[in-house]
Amino acid sequence: MALKFKGKAWIFGDNLDVDKDIIPFRKMNLGLITFDNLGDWCMTNVDPDFPRKVKKGDIMVVGKNMGCGHSHQQANKAIKQCGISCVIAESFDRNFFRNSIDIGLPIIEYTDIRKMVKEGDHLELDLHRGQIKNISTAKTLNFTPLPDFLLDILEAGDVESHVNKLIAEGKV
């Protein structure tokens, strides 16, 4: 996977709480051994039709402190399962940031992204080059890419698959 994505932008606000906004707490199936069907509840407390409107590859563009509150990886999985290819936020809650890397949900931190992107804009992203192209406005934004070892985990698909790669290479 080259960590390049194309899709339409969906804009959200600041301080999206993992359990209150991203996926309703009671729909998380906490403690169950499966993580199925979480995408059906992605962002439904904010926009009840969101999972039906999103097209595979679309991109979430959000404000500050994305994914605040508890560290429930079900929220990251809900976003990934409903078809979102990448989340761009002005800043991330630390637990949400870490869980995104571990479950393989690509993320980009970009201050003031909501000033550069409107709802429905077509975006092209390249996580390795550190580039956000807004096709709708013909503007290109540059950001510092994540360190290589985090990009490696995203490329592997999740942290467990990444570990298997390291095991196969005799590195752990």
Next chain:
Amino acid sequence: MGKTIVEKILAKASGKKEVSPGEYVEVRIKTYIQVSSDGGGTPMPETFVKFGWDKLWDPSKVVIVPDHCGSYTPLSYDATNNNRENHRRNSEWARNMGVPEENILDLGRVGNCHHMGIEEGWALPGSVYVHADTHSMTVGGVGCFGPCVTASMAALLRTGLTWFRVPESIKFNITGKLQDGVMGRDVYEYILGQIGPAGAIYQVMEYTGPVMDEMSMDGRLSMCCLSIFTGAKLGIVNPDQKIIDWFKARTNVPFEPQVSDLDARYIKTYNYDGAKIEPQVVVPPLRHTVQNISAVEGIKVTNAFIGSCASGRDEDMRIAARILKGHKVHPGVMFNITPGSSAAMMRSAQEGVIATLLEAGCFICAPGCGMCPGYYTPLTKNEVCITSSTTNYPGRMGDETAQVYLGSPATVAASALEGKITDPRKYL
């Protein structure tokens, strides 16, 4: 240039002379690691099978704890999918992976996972200690670096390794002396009210000053437990002699406490006068609407709860007993008190605190997480709860129409007594 407590812990753990904010470090985890049936975590037996893993990095350092759900209402009545079954599956998996029998704990010896790290002496001052649950950072109260590593945990158990970004630190200097009836909890919520839910994103909140020096370990743990709600990576307090004594009484494992240098670099410093902090109440549905208690006094409550990783320690039950002694819980209120651990429950029983609470009409639950995630006595339609647990969004503690106000254990006890939100200071 001096270093903060967190920079010193991370330098030592990653084998470097020194580290600076923004740097990524790889750390081999040497403390005990709990595997529990907690909510946000990865199911270990299934994940190990899925990825073809047949061993743990160090089985002798893995402990199985039936934490969040272990002693509570089943998730469902399906025989293959309930909390006891999850615990049985984790225990069987652990045995097969070579985890020693004495590391596989069951009810009667346990409690909420974050209390356990303190009670058992696993979360050593000066060490890096990880957990899959959000409130891992509770252990900052003893000068331990305890970030949450939810989705990393399976890989970490397999390899013993994980990564951290060295965070910047913010210093919170709390001067003066707290009023009687104002607790660590109130200090944290007051800070949240001042800096907001995005006030410390990815940063460490280092709590210092005369108020922190005087504060009990229980109060410090409560403040650090809640630090996530200001967006922080974690909260931490420089350990002092009482913390070192606590651990020396509980473990033979050597540890090296760290403290910040006087000339350590902080991204910001906030100064607050502790004497001016009133009891604080967080008003639903948002986690960050913080008010002085005078603004919400008189709101009727139907439920009260002391417990979870944010409370349920000795001091919390002791102050509830001080307020309730010789009184009865209001007839319209169900007051659930859930000790954080079997050990805290036993000490409180020996002190006579539990008897006072029972005489007042409190419902004492089995040690664990209690009502916080809606276990055991979940809130029903339109109920109103005052609690010293972690958070308050709709549905957290049961029905989505129920309302949850957050306050200190003292505020919860005084409110349970009057059946409405009440300033605890008049009972102390």
